[in-house]
Amino acid sequence: MATITVQILTFNEERHIERAIDSVQAFASQVIVIDSFSNDKTVELAKAKGAVVLQNKWKNNHAYQFNWGLKNAPVTGDWVMRLDADEYITKELAEEIKSNIDNLSEEISGIYMRRRIHFLGQWMKHGATYPMWVLRLWRNGHGQCENRWMDEHIVLNTGKSARFNHDFIDDNLNDLTWWTNKHNHYATREAADLLNHKYHFMKADTRDEDDKEQAMVKRWLKENIYSKLPLFVRPFFYFLYRYVIRLGFMDGWRGLQWNFLQGLWYRFLVDAKIFEAEAKIKSAANQHEAAKLLVMEDWGLNPPEESEE
Incomplete structure (x- = not known):
């Protein structure tokens, strides 16, 4: 073997x-x-x-x-x-x-x-x-x-x-407090990715753009359709899609919690972080550089390619 x-x-x-x-x-x-x-x-x-x-x-x-x-x-x-x-x-x-x-x-x-x-x-x-x-x-x-x-x-x-x-x-066997804390950190990184998709302050590492498997298609939809929808509106559309159209309600009370927290609350938090960031970025003379500095200095996220030793 x-x-x-x-x-x-x-x-x-x-x-x-x-x-x-x-x-x-x-x-x-x-x-x-x-x-x-x-x-x-x-x-x-x-x-x-x-x-x-x-x-x-x-x-x-x-x-x-x-x-x-x-x-x-x-x-x-x-x-x-x-x-x-x-x-x-x-x-x-x-x-x-x-x-x-x-x-x-x-x-x-x-x-x-x-x-x-x-x-x-x-x-x-x-x-x-x-x-x-x-x-x-x-x-x-x-x-x-x-x-x-x-x-x-x-x-x-x-x-x-x-x-x-x-x-x-x-x-994951941890409790809901752990889960929400983790997703708060994830929301910061998700917001950084979406800001980069708009302002292009670092090269996005997508090695196989021809990959049509489900995970890659889901990312394409997020970056090319979801990201263009209005802030704070898109999380509600996404929740309704998952919970109603894709029958998330059939998973009972746990299904409601999962789809509300992961499909609505988390996505809304991402948008709130983007909204906060945009207020600073849009007032800057160089928005490209302002977005990069905000992500690096305020959020403490160095561009991934600069993490290499």
Whole structure:
């Protein structure tokens, strides 16, 4: 069987790391954890499960940290998988990987898989959330993570992609306070991405513009249609689309919470941050430079390409 290295990014993930590592044991020849100097038991637990652990200071975004791991960790696998610490592979997907990885043609360099999101313990089956196809497994040296503040994906440098039919699960076990705090930080980075789409103060890293898979299509819609709709109006349209048209209400009370918080509150917060930023940017003589300085100085986000060592 072809060897597979699984790489996981961590910071204070003691609730999740054992579950994530256990879920890949059936097919992974190596697990590498890139830790951002956790102050809980994450490193200890990962090492006890046999993972190779490297530590690197966090800089701006997941993409930089993940690509740092690809460059600096002792990756031995023929294939590499990205797995977030709060995700895990289902037994069905693990078996599919084991059974099919050696049967792929040489032209196949990447594998798309279905992500299933759980929110506060419940699977979100509706509301345009499932299935979400994302590339998570690729031949070593044939792919890397786009260097963006948000909405970063693994993209292929060479070769074609295929799909596996089973799911991996995104199931964070932290509480709602943790979730809202995290999304407040995400909203800042999302706002920075959208401001950059308007003012072009840094080069957007989109490595595979011809990729028609679902995650890339969703980004295209966000940048070319959603971003052109009026601030504060578009979050309500998006919520109605997810909750009514795409049947998010069928997921019950958890579905209401998920679609309201992630589809409306979060998007409204992004718009509020953009509105606040635009008040400063529009009064500047050089709006391009003003947008860049606001993102870097007020929000503390250096352009991702400048994070490289």
